[in-house]
Amino acid sequence: MDTNLISEKDLSLLKIKLGKSRRNQKDWDWISELLVSHDVVVPQYVGEKNAAGNETAIIIGEMLPVFTSAEECGRQMQVFAREIGKATEYRMTVRPYEEMAMTADAAGLTLCVDPKTDGKNCFLTYKMGRIEAALIY
Numbered sequence: 001m002d003t004n005l006i007s008e009k010d011l012s013l014l015k016i017k018l019g020k021s022r023r024n025q026k027d028w029d030w031i032s033e034l035l036v037s038h039d040v041v042v043p044q045y046v047g048e049k050n051a052a053g054n055e056t057a058i059i060i061g062e063m064l065p066v067f068t069s070a071e072e073c074g075r076q077m078q079v080f081a082r083e084i085g086k087a088t089e090y091r092m093t094v095r096p097y098e099e100m101a102m103t104a105d106a107a108g109l110t111l112c113v114d115p116k117t118d119g120k121n122c123f124l125t126y127k128m129g130r131i132e133a134a135l136i137y
Helices: 008-019 025-036 070-084 097-107
Strands: 039-049 055-057 063-066 090-096 110-113 124-127 130-134
Touching: 008 025, 025 097, 039 063, 039 070, 039 097, 063 097, 070 090, 090 097, 097 110, 097 124
Parallel strands: 063 110
Antiparallel strands: 039 055, 039 090, 110 124, 124 130
């Protein structure tokens, strides 16, 4: 399976841009272009299917979590399983960021990029067609 995940170099630059106290339109354009031109890692429940017969993405509260790397996804899903007190069987899939943003919007969820398991600390959140917050933890 071909993946088009954000490179470590671009991820570092993204963190710098998001960490600025003020971002200009050029920064937001670069951030948007970077996200829509790449894929994200999506944890999905194994065996649980929606009405269309597709395995369903894991949803935490009102958040649809996606990750910039398989390593971060695996790390956070292990912590999540410990916190809820049960093992969650999941698999990782790679989907375009833009597709996941549209999926979150259609379901009324917030797309959270690289969330920590408390659901409050995300790399950035996206809802209803725009980036809501950019948080560095």
